[in-house]
Amino acid sequence: MRFEQRMFARLKFLEKLAELSENAFENFFQDLMCALYPDFVDVRTHGNLGDLGADGLTLHDRQLYACYAPSTFDASAIELKFKSDLQKAINKRSGQFDTFVFVHNDMRGTHPEIAAMLAEAQRAHKPLNIEIMGRRRLWQKIMKLDLAEVEDLLGCPIPITDSIYGIGMEDLEPLLDHLKTATVSPDPLHRIPQVSEEKLDYNELDGDSRESLVKAMKSTHLIDEYYDLRIMEIQRKEVAEGFRIYYQQVREAWTAAEDILWQLEMYVLGNMRHDPRTHRAAQVILAYFFERCDIFEQPPADWRPSTTSGDAT
Structure with missing residues (x-):
């Protein structure tokens, strides 16, 4: 669909x-x-x-x-x-x-x-x-x-229309609101783990998409704080499972990494244009579930990037 x-x-x-x-x-x-x-x-x-x-x-x-x-x-x-x-x-x-x-x-x-x-x-x-x-x-x-x-x-047909949806996954709306009010800016002391760098290479994420994800990874700690303070482990697991299922469906229909990332962003935000703060918050959410291995593929243990892979910023 x-x-x-x-x-x-x-x-x-x-x-x-x-x-x-x-x-x-x-x-x-x-x-x-x-x-x-x-x-x-x-x-x-x-x-x-x-x-x-x-x-x-x-x-x-x-x-x-x-x-x-x-x-x-x-x-x-x-x-x-x-x-x-x-x-x-x-x-x-x-x-x-x-x-x-x-x-x-x-x-x-x-x-x-x-x-x-x-x-x-x-x-x-x-x-x-x-x-x-x-x-x-x-x-x-x-x-x-x-x-x-x-x-x-x-019990009803599911039509193909060009309807506009402001939020793709309303369960994420409170988290989006929290991130928008928090200081979603890169933490200069937060280093991107090596596994994330390899995963970016393996999934052929480069250019602006890679740069946005890497920048957002330095704010993913805000999501852990959000769930931990509210004792919402069940909801975190449910949201993660939703991302896994949706990613698997998107991967069957799209092959290019940037297209898959675009579809996942719509899963968070819908297909309506949003202000920059909301867009940055969505990028942090995607980076968080990327790091947790809920979306995109984990490279095999013996995989090594080629010399032509993009460099993280």
Whole structure:
């Protein structure tokens, strides 16, 4: 899909998610997972057996999924259902799964009480893994589908239009705002690690693109500070996974490094023109996920740059 198609599909997904609750949300989730994974087993309620604490299982990854999508949020009710489903799954499906995934429809993210409940469950049931899947991870799953599958899942055509989108990934908007107000200027004491230099060479990033990334790398510490101060490790991982998925899709459609970087910049900013501060902030975000190896390819251990590779500034 083109960038504009992805943004249109994302808007339709968010509209649909806002309307889905209870069985409708569960059916949507099962349709999505069945389209993605041949080994996904969608578990339906059956008579007195119920669903034995599961709405779905992936046989290869050994993950069990349980959906929580009430029409009206009630932390106490969700906690009771979660504990009941988890205990039923442990008692009735012992040996079938290693990870219990809490799938929810809360557009605002995970409620603090629910997050605390999940953390406590993780401590109480080691070595079982407890994970969360909300709108960000659901959208990341949808991004892996082809156009026809997305249209079928969302129930609408995804047109090719020249619409203008101001922000490509609204989950990054708070980070962009933070970087714009911070002093996004090169730190003269910050040295670019050798691995980044080699990665720039390996991916044939040179000229203005290389210069912009190298300059931005000297401000990436601001992003670590942003996530660390807010204790947002889950969101950092979700954003990183989104970048990985989007990069893989872009790489299939574009071959030149500058074109790939341009597409990734639209993923952050949309396709609207922005002021210089916003553009610099976006470059810092791209440099950060470049350094973390979430975007672009890592050179093999035995790879060495040719003598014609561009020099970093």
